[in-house]
Every structure is written in C-alpha cells, then in structure tokens.
Amino acid sequence: MSIVTVQLGQCGNQIGFEVFDALYTDSHCPQGLCSKRENEAYQASCKERFFSEEENGVPVARAVLVDMEPKVTSQTLSKATQSGRWKYGQHSCFCQKQGSGNNWAYGYSVHGPRHEESIMNLIQKEVEKCDSLSGFFIIMSMAGGTGSGLGAFVTQNLQDQYSNSLKMNQIIWPYGTGEVIVQNYNSILTLSHLYRSSDALLVHENDALHKICAKLMNIKQISFSDINQVLAHQLGSVFQPTYSVEGSCHYRRNPLGIDWQVRPPLPGLPTLGKASLNRGLHFNMSIANLVILRGKDVHSADLGGFKDSALYTSWLEPINAFNAWKTHRAFSKYEKSAALVSNSQFLLKPLDTIVGKAWNMFASKAYIHQYTKFGMEEEDFLDSFTLLEQVVASYCNL
C-alpha cells in the first residue's frame, strides 16, 4: 500500500526532503535489532510505501513537488540526486516564477485554478505508479502563501478526485512571534478550508520543535535544517511499517488507517458513568491516542498509563480510544523508541491564540485589502472564523 506525498511551498519542500531522507536512512539501517528476514520485510514494506523503483536501481520517492518559485524545488531535487542514495522523479516537479507573496488568496484563488490541471496531472501520474494507493500525505505550512493557499486548494481537489483515499495534511504551525505578519490570517483560512476536505491534520509547531532542539538536543545555533530533521525523525517513527496484528509477521498494510473520525454522542443520551481516580490532575482530554513502540522489549512494555479513563472524554471508553502498534525492528538505531500521536485538547490553546490574534487584526481591517484584491471577501473571513470557533468550542467541551 503506497502513500503519495505532495510537498508544497518552501516549507513543504524543505521538510519533504528531510522526511524521505530519514525514511530511507532508517530502512537501510543495518542494525535493526531483529532477524534478517524481519529486516528485509521491513525494508520491502517501507520501500513499497514511499519509493518506487527505477531502471538503475536508485529508489525514486513517491512525491510531487510544487512551488510557485523555482529556487527551493531545484535545490531539493539536486540535494536528493547528489546524495546518490535516493532521488525524486525527474518530472515530478511543478514550479512557477513569481511566488505567492505570502498571500493565501493569491495561492488559493489565482495559482490554484490557473495550475489545477498541471498539478493534478502530476499527482495522477504518481498515483498510477502505485499498485495500490492507501492515501495522500500533504506537507505544507500555514503561514505563507503557497503552502497554505495552494495547499488548501489542492487538498480540496484531492477530496473531489480521490474521495475514497485518505488525505492526511502535515501542517506547520508558525512561531508565535512572526515569521510572516499576516500568518494568522493565512492560518485561519487554511485551517477552515482543510477542515472541510482533509481527513486528518497532523500538526507540528515551530516553537515546540525549536524547544526540542534547544533544551533536549542542546543545539546552540538552531537552523531550519535542524528543526526539519527533528520533525522528519518524528514522522519517520510514526510512518515506518508496524505489525498489523500482534505477533504476526506481516507489516500493517494501511499506515494512514487511523480512525480519527470520532463523533461525540448525540445530546440526550446518558454519558458513560466512569469512576476516574485522577480527576485532581488536569489532563488535556483526548479523543484518541496512538502509541507506536519500536525495538527491544516492545511486548513487555507497560502501557497502562495510557488506558486511564481520566485521559479520555466522558463519552469514550479507553479501549475504544487507545491503540498501540508494536514492532521489534528498531527505528534509526535506537534500541527502544516510542511515538505518541494524539487527538486531544493539546492544540486548543494554540488554536485559540491564533484565532484571537487574527480576529483582532480583522476587527481593525488591517491587510484586508491585500486579500480582497484577489477575489476574496470579508464574508470568507467570517466563515472561517465561525468554523474555527466551533472547533474550539467542540474541543473545549470534551
């Protein structure tokens, strides 16, 4: 089962490169801490998912690179080729000359329709190379113009054209103290549109990644390259193959098959009566948690803590909300590694903050003329705000 990755904008492309590099490096790591046969099965599964084979044996990433200006994509393409270990397809790249000017409206309303056919064709070609497609992984930032605006447009198109395939968007939450002044506008517009067309939004915050580099890794002069590598590492440990059934030797067929679509109970139904022991501690309420363990002693690891009902909202039993995937094969030379993917109130505060800041700016009408000049209206902003306030309220009520 294969995943087709779409990398959009400077951020998406820079990250995409690091992700494929991490995936490749890990799958070809000689110290898998497991049997040779297992290692080979792992490698084969990883390869099928993320790479296709070309004549001379160099694996080709199953990816489409999109950007509205040429510098980053040409750099990304050549970095991959120069590594000699894997590369991007020769014709997998679509780029233009003028950029999107950090303008969501320009990415969505101008570039989107203008280049729809070319981009969707490229994606189609990549899809045809897969024996079976499990879904799309779209990497984009929220703060800029291409990743955010064009990314939202492409995701919508994928929803229309491939409605049976899963779409997961990897979105990058910008630093709180601007990288881009209009980042809050671009973010709320992106999120509200993605909410309608994406199946799952996997979020990484630049501030959090930065802290990891500074505090946990002790890097003195942190570059975007460092940050992207941390991110790629995390993604790799989530997306690399795992067993489908406990104890089985077959790797899970569907890596994106995480069922995040949970609906709260209809009002009026009694909530499950649960005695929770730890109500005193304040947890972020979760709807779903997934733990992925790799390496030594995975089967004897104690995951009881994740099954505490205090972690979960009152209308869910832990058994329905918690999943664990395990595999003996170690990730990236770590003897033991664990990854947690969580759908919880964790992002409530950052989301609320961004909506608040964008709202303040909107109330002053600042920068609105830059968006309306490309066909957007104040209505569109209001729609976005409304949708996101609903999301905030829903998460608040968990």
Added chain:
Amino acid sequence: MEEGVVNEILQGPLRDVFDSKQLITDISGSGNNWAVGYKVFGSLYQEQILEKLRKSAEHCDCLQCFFIIHSMGGGTGSGLGTFLLKLLEDEFPEVYRFVTSVYPSGEDDVITSPYNSILAMKELNEHADCVLPIDNQSLFDIISKIDLMVNSGKLGTTIKPKSLVTSSAEAVKKWHQRPFDAMNNIVANLLLNLTSSARFEGSLNMDLNEISMNLVPFPQLHYLVSSLTPLYTLADVNIPTRRLDQMFSDAFSKDHQLIRADPKHSLYLACALMVRGNVQVSDLRRNIERLKPSLQFVSWNQEGWKTSLCSVPPVGHSHSLLALANNTCVKPTFMELKERFMRLYKKKAHLHHYLQIEGMEESGFMEAVSSLSGLIEEYNQLDATKSMPVEDFPRLSIAV
C-alpha cells in the same frame, strides 16, 4: 532630461551594463520644476517611454516589480518620475511599483524643492505600492561617522580591495571630493539587500511581493523607513564584524536609519528583518525576543515581524541586516516638508514658474497639500493609540 549625467555613466566603468537603446535624454533639463517634468516632458515622451518599457518587459519570463529611483526635490526625477508611476499603473496594473525617493534635506540648495516634493508626494500617495524615503542628510551623517571611525585608527582598519561593487583602492581619499558617490553607494546596498532573498538561496526566502503584503496594512500607509547594518561605504573599509547581536541592536538605532527618524520612540505598524549570511533562525528569534520589549507595536499587530534568511552574505562581510519599518516616525519628515511648503506658498514665491505651464492650476497645489495632510492625520490617529491599553475585541460566540 539633460544629457550630462547619462553621458557620464556611458563613459564610466559600467557603460556596458546599460542598453544604449533604452536611454531617453533631452537637452535643457526641467529647471527644478515639477510641472515641467510632469506636464511638459510627460506628454512629450510618454509614447517613447512606454515603448521602451514594453520592450524590456517582453524580455522577462515573469515581471514582478518596477523599481523607480528618483529625488523629490528637483524637476525631472520628481515630475517625470511621478508621471511614470501613473503610466505604469495603467499599463502594467499587476506589477508592483517600488519607489526609492530621496527627500530634500533641510539645507538643500533648490529653493523650490518643497513645491516639487509636495506635488510629487500626492502621486506617491496614490500610485506607488511601496515607498522607501531616503534623505541626504542622514546619508551624509552615516558617511561622516564611518570616516571618523576610519581615521581615528582605533579599530585597526585595513583597506580590503574590491569588497564592494564599485570599489577602488583609493576610494578613501576620493570620497571627500565626491561625497554623493559614497552616499549613493549606501542606497545601492539597500536595494541589493532588498532583493538578495529573491536572487539567492536561503532557508527562509522573501520575495518582493511579500514586502508589500506584510508591510502595508492599509493602502495609503506604504512608507517604509529603512536601516542597514553594517554600514557600507565606497571605501572598502574592513570594520571588524561586530557581534551578531550588536548588528540587530544597531538596526534600530536612529543613527542607522536612512531618513531622520527614530523608530524606537514611535509606533510600529509592522517590521521586516532581512538577514544575509551565516545567521540561523535561533539567532533571529533570540534578537527579536530581546528587542521586542523596547519597541511599541500597534494594538492589532503586536507581533508584527516579517523575517527572511538568505544564505549568501554581501561581498566583504560575513552577515548583514536590512530592517524595513512601517512606523509613525516618518511623520516628522512629512510635517517639516509641509511647513517649508507653506512658508513659500503663503508668499506665492516662485509660483508663477509653475502656473505658466499648461495644465497647472493653483487647485493642483491645494489638492497636493490636502493629500499630505490626510496622510499626516492617519499617522496622528495611530500615534494617539500608543498609550492606550491593548484590548481584545470580543470574539464570536457559538451555539454548541
């Protein structure tokens, strides 16, 4: 509109850089009269200008922006220059118009410069996307400061050959005779740094269209105060690279601004930091955190920073920083200009030179002043919010 300057360029070291077919000159000049530049030469040369522009545009795969470089105080740059703006807006409506304008200093020698400047300001208000005001006095002060540093010998300077585009080993002596060259070099470097992220690779690119998007919150407020560190001169002086953080501090000091302005004590609407060289995102963040508390931002843009990182440093330095600020500190420059205008206008001094040009009427003057007054008023209103507490607007309430 006179031949001397263009001819000099054509005989100088850069003669091959310019396409000789793309030059337009006349003989007599505009006599420091905006009306002559705008009305007379404007209509005379309109077709020729358009034709040559179209030719240049055809060579471009993707035309993104025009740079207009002129002064406000004279006749040609000011009059014909601003006439061009309207032309460009009509002919190439989707292409950004960036204007680098040299404003007249207090002691400049052109008596009518206030008239020319105010008449030009109206055009800038209405037809430019972004204006970078510069004034000669500030440039001169910067050059003098560098000269002082060099001559004091305290820093153990050495002359580095060819570290700038137009360099020569005897540059240090030369600049005393030709100060404008050194001053203009600073402006040239401003434009270089502005475009560096579009020309070279970096981990966080910034295109020219992003400047307008991020720094212009309302269409009329498009005047950006610029500052450069480290300071450049024609003399290839190797002032030892100050610590990185010092570079950031310098960018906000009033000595480094290219107009007489003090952004630190006024209100920021937005600020852009364009860094070149071996600087990473953590350096950027550390300095923003450090400097933020001493700066005042408007209530709806408390974190109004736009940043870019370009990996390629400028020639001769390991890193550099260009700061562009949309800040109410431009107000004094405009107010002074208005005052000087009113002093002349009240006496109707030299007015006849303008009114005798066909198409010029006194109402034109009144409209120009009113346009400037409107702009000053906008800045006043923003300044008034400076000491008010920041309040959040009530959010939408949703029925769950």
